[in-house]
Amino acid sequence: MDTQVRDETGEGTPRWGERQTAVLEAALSLLVEGGERALTTAGLARRANCSKESIYKWFDDRDGLLAAMVAFQAGKVRAPSAGERPMGREAFRGNLVTFAHDLLDVLAGEVSLAMNRLAIGTASREDARLGRLVLERGRRLIGIRAGALIEAGRSQGFIAYENRDDAFRTLYGLIVQDMHVRLLLGETLGADERDFARRASKAVDRFMHLYGSDAARGQTEETEGN
Amino acid sequence: MDTQVRDETGEGTPRWGERQTAVLEAALSLLVEGGERALTTAGLARRANCSKESIYKWFDDRDGLLAAMVAFQAGKVRAPSAGERPMGREAFRGNLVTFAHDLLDVLAGEVSLAMNRLAIGTASREDARLGRLVLERGRRLIGIRAGALIEAGRSQGFIAYENRDDAFRTLYGLIVQDMHVRLLLGETLGADERDFARRASKAVDRFMHLYGSDAARGQTEETEGN
DNA sequence: GGAGAACCGTACCGTACGGTACGCAAATTT
DNA sequence: AAATTTGCGTACCGTACGGTACGGTTCTCC
Numbered sequence: 001m002d003t004q005v006r007d008e009t010g011e012g013t014p015r016w017g018e019r020q021t022a023v024l025e026a027a028l029s030l031l032v033e034g035g036e037r038a039l040t041t042a043g044l045a046r047r048a049n050c051s052k053e054s055i056y057k058w059f060d061d062r063d064g065l066l067a068a069m070v071a072f073q074a075g076k077v078r079a080p081s082a083g084e085r086p087m088g089r090e091a092f093r094g095n096l097v098t099f100a101h102d103l104l105d106v107l108a109g110e111v112s113l114a115m116n117r118l119a120i121g122t123a124s125r126e127d128a129r130l131g132r133l134v135l136e137r138g139r140r141l142i143g144i145r146a147g148a149l150i151e152a153g154r155s156q157g158f159i160a161y162e163n164r165d166d167a168f169r170t171l172y173g174l175i176v177q178d179m180h181v182r183l184l185l186g187e188t189l190g191a192d193e194r195d196f197a198r199r200a201s202k203a204v205d206r207f208m209h210l211y212g213s214d215a216a217r218g219q220t221e222e223t224e225g226n
Numbered sequence: 227m228d229t230q231v232r233d234e235t236g237e238g239t240p241r242w243g244e245r246q247t248a249v250l251e252a253a254l255s256l257l258v259e260g261g262e263r264a265l266t267t268a269g270l271a272r273r274a275n276c277s278k279e280s281i282y283k284w285f286d287d288r289d290g291l292l293a294a295m296v297a298f299q300a301g302k303v304r305a306p307s308a309g310e311r312p313m314g315r316e317a318f319r320g321n322l323v324t325f326a327h328d329l330l331d332v333l334a335g336e337v338s339l340a341m342n343r344l345a346i347g348t349a350s351r352e353d354a355r356l357g358r359l360v361l362e363r364g365r366r367l368i369g370i371r372a373g374a375l376i377e378a379g380r381s382q383g384f385i386a387y388e389n390r391d392d393a394f395r396t397l398y399g400l401i402v403q404d405m406h407v408r409l410l411l412g413e414t415l416g417a418d419e420r421d422f423a424r425r426a427s428k429a430v431d432r433f434m435h436l437y438g439s440d441a442a443r444g445q446t447e448e449t450e451g452n
Numbered sequence: 453g454g455a456g457a458a459c460c461g462t463a464c465c466g467t468a469c470g471g472t473a474c475g476c477a478a479a480t481t482t
Numbered sequence: 483a484a485a486t487t488t489g490c491g492t493a494c495c496g497t498a499c500g501g502t503a504c505g506g507t508t509c510t511c512c
Contacts, residue, residue, distance in 0.1 A: 019489090035350030040469060051490045056471065110351065120410045121347015124261030125336065128412020135411050139404075166418075170432065173399035178365075180407055184346045185361050186354020192392075206396065210432055245459090266499060277460045282501065458509075465502080473494075480487070 016072070020058050023048045024072045027065065032114040036121055041065075066118065066130055073115050074137035077106055092153045093204060099146055100175045100200035107180050108189075108196075112138075117184055143168060160213035167211060175203040242298070246284050249274045250298045253291065258340040262347055267291075292344065292356055299341050300363035303332055318379045319430060325372055326401045326426035333406050334415075334422075338364075343410055369394060386439035393437060400429040 016024065026048035031039045041062065045052045059065040087095065106112055119130040146168050153159045161167040179193065193199070242250065252274035257265045267288065271278045285291040313321065332338055345356040372394050379385045387393040405419065419425070 032351065034352075036347065038350075041471080042469075045491085049490080051492090052470090053472075053474095053491095054489055057489090062470070114350070116407070116411075117346050117349060120343050120407075121262065123343060123410065123412040124264075124340070125258065125412075126260075131411035131413070135408065135413055139408070139411075169403040169405075170400065173401075173403035174396065175399075176404070177395040177399035178402070179395075181342070181346075181410075182361065182365070184349065184407075184410075185342075185357035185365075186349040186351075187357070187361055206436055210435060267501080268499075271461085275460080277462085278500090279461095279502075279504095280459060283459090288500070453512105455512085456510085458507105460507075461505095463502105463504085466500095468497105468499085470497090471495085474492090475490105477490085478488085480485100482483100482485075 016058075016068070019050070019054075020068075021072075023050055023055065023058070024069055027069055028073060028111055028114070031069070031118060032110050035114070036118050039118075063129070066122075067133060070115060070119070070130065070133045070137055073111055074134075074141075077112075077138070086156065087152070089156075089158055092156065092158050093208065095149055096153075096171075096204045096207065097200045099149060100171075100203050101196050103142065103172075103175055104179070104196040104200060106142075107176060108183060113183055116180075120184065146171065157213060159208065159211040161211055170210065171203070171207045174206050175200065242284075242294070245276070245280075246294075247298075249276055249281065249284070250295055253295055254299060254337055254340070257295070257344060258336050261340070262344050265344075289355070292348075293359060296341060296345070296356065296359045296363055299337055300360075300367075303338075303364070312382065313378070315382075315384050318375075318382065318384050319434065321375055322379075322397075322430045322433065323426045325375060326397075326429050327422050329368065329398075329401055330405070330422040330426060332368075333402060334409060339409055342406075346410065372397065383439060385434065385437040387437055396436065397429070397433045400432050401426065 023044065027039060027044050030044060030047055041052050041055055044065075045055060055065065059068050116134060119128075119134040123131040143165075147164055150159070150161075150164060150167055150171070154161065154164075159167075179189065183189070249270065253265060253270050256270060256273055267278050267281055270276075270291075271281060281291065285294050342360060345354075345360040349357040369391075373390055376385070376387075376390060376393055376397070380387065380390075385393075405415065409415070
């Protein structure tokens with residue numbers, strides 16, 4: 001069992017004990033296998049060989065358990081902040097490709113898909129606490145990491161843009177396309193779509209094509225004319 | 227027993243009766259307001275001023291109701307197949323922008339979001355019937371429409387590509403970016419992101435930038451060789 | 453006007469789930 | 483060794499939901 005203790009971003013990570021970690025792992029497996037409907041306290045207790053009472057003692061109630069699962073899973077997906085020091089053009093492109101590949105891997109992962117399905121399925125116009133949590137613990141970190149990378153590339157003169165968030169979102173769209181929602185809806189990817197390395201490379205090519213500031217290619221004008 | 231109104235004329239609209247339509251409308255409103263948890267048969271009967279028995283008579287069971295809701299909602303979002311006849315370059319671009327704007331409007335619509343949340347929330351690795359249905363009745367039609375439009379543009383020499391599906395997915399990514407999943411998770415768009423007209427225009431600009439094949443820009447050679 | 457279908461409202465049933473209580477065994481402490 | 487803690491397993495409770503049954507009312511058609 002993976003009993004590593006991880007404390008990062010000292011933002012109140014409760015640092016679960018070994019037993020609790022095992023329970024969370026069991027909960028994730030249950031969720032992956034059967035979706036939200038399969039994640040019942042009784043089922044979890046059976047799967048994890050613990051008592052329902054312990055579950056409620058550790059996580060208060062079902063919402064607490066779900067929140068703990070989100071935090072737990074988010075903590076496992078570590079995001080190395082590559083791209084701090086100065087780098088060459090090719091290294092920059094390589095960092096982008098690595099980011100793209102990692103992103104595709106994460107989003108297509110079964111556990112990530114299950115957690116997103118859970119958060120989305122329980123979300124509504126009013127109540128979207130789990131959704132906020134997923135966005136905060138997952139999406140936001142990705143954006144920060146990519147934002148820093150992009151910013152570094154800009155400061156080095158490899159790319160040019162006006163709005164960093166917009167540039168990031170464009171990169172994101174080029175990488176992910178419509179894959180995420182399709183996977184969330186249960187579709188299986190075609191053979192060509194599963195080649196994440198190729199997709200990452202192509203996406204970065206296109207991104208550089210749009211935002212690259214090398215040749216006489218026009219400087220990504222903003223089409224203010226609308 | 228099955229001599230009810232439900233005649234599926236091939237792919238055509240199932241043509242529910244007036245009463246059933248009202249019930250489906252009520253079901254959608256219920257779903258939009260409170261998510262899946264709010265969509266109970268008792269609640270629906272109360273909202274629609276009908277009896278539970280009638281609901282089960284018309285839609286068999288809950289799954290039948292959900293399927294009917296998907297078909298019903300998909301039928302309301304009719305996609306005009308614009309772009310058949312020959313058109314000029316500007317008309318082509320205009321069609322693309324219109325498509326992009328429509329797409330953003332649809333995806334950001336409350337009803338669409340609620341239906342997608344429902345389909346995603348009930349999906350899992352094994353069972354994703356609703357998801358399939360949404361993909362088939364919604365996403366697929368969008369792809370067909372856009373595919374035809376793109377193909378028309380290519381045959382007229384405005385754009386060039388090798389793989390139409392890939393070109394469409396790129397266009398999709400440029401338009402939607404990460405907006406859809408973020409909305410599904412309950413996030414509200416920033417002020418700048420809500421300007422769909424501007425976003426559509428920019429997305430099409432970028433798409434033409436990548437795939438445009440006119441003389442002035444130089445034929446963007448796609449870097450398909452990877 | 454009468455027979456019959458459609459249908460509303462409500463009561464009802466079985467089940468499944470969230471959450472609690474308790475008995476008992478093993479581990480830990482004193 | 484006694485006392486305390488921890489936690490497993492099970493039984494239990496209340497509720498809410500899917501689905502069914504039934505009486506009464508309106509509408510339709512002959």
